[in-house]
Amino acid sequence: MQNTNLDIGLLDPSVLTFYINPRGFLALKKGEEDFKRVKLTRALPLTDPDAYIAVSDMSGKEIGILKSLLDLPEEQQKLLQNELSKTYYCPTxxxxxxxxxxxxxxxxxxxxxxxxxxxxxxxxxxxxxxxxxxxxxxxxxxxxxxxxxxxxxxxxxxxxxxxxxxx
Structure with a gap:
């Protein structure tokens, strides 16, 4: 039987470090791999905005899916929330x-x-x-x-x- 996490490409939060690159864009270090610029996409932006965040490189190739922002350290959560708020801005x-x-x-x-x-x-x-x-x-x-x-x-x-x- 296959591991379900691998089937949908879930990322292991323990090997992820998100950061802002020198040009001001979100980047990701995943283990030894360094993605100089990444894009975040919410799978459930209306019903569960902090769960199942797709992480892609700038060519659109999916790196993986972050199951929950809460799985990251608080500083990383704030960084991703800030980036997501730019994409998903929704005035009241x-x-x-x-x-x-x-x-x-x-x-x-x-x-x-x-x-x-x-x-x-x-x-x-x-x-x-x-x-x-x-x-x-x-x-x-x-x-x-x-x-x-x-x-x-x-x-x-x-x-x-x-x-x-x-x-």
Missing amino acids: ITQVRSIREKLGYFYFDAKVDEVHRTFAVKDISRSIKQMDDSTVFIADVDGNRYIIRDFAAIHPASRRKLEPYLY
């Missing part, structure tokens, strides 16, 4: 002032991270996802992602504007 919507439809696009006027912002959504049924009772994700036409972390906690007027689009 705290208020929805209006949603207008025009020519198949929905235009949002919202308060995002305490800043007034407007953005457009094309296919509203695919672009707004309610993940659970409290979390709502919205993707705009430019590929930006927004989150409402606690739908019940936002102002009732904002909830009323969004509720018709939640499925």
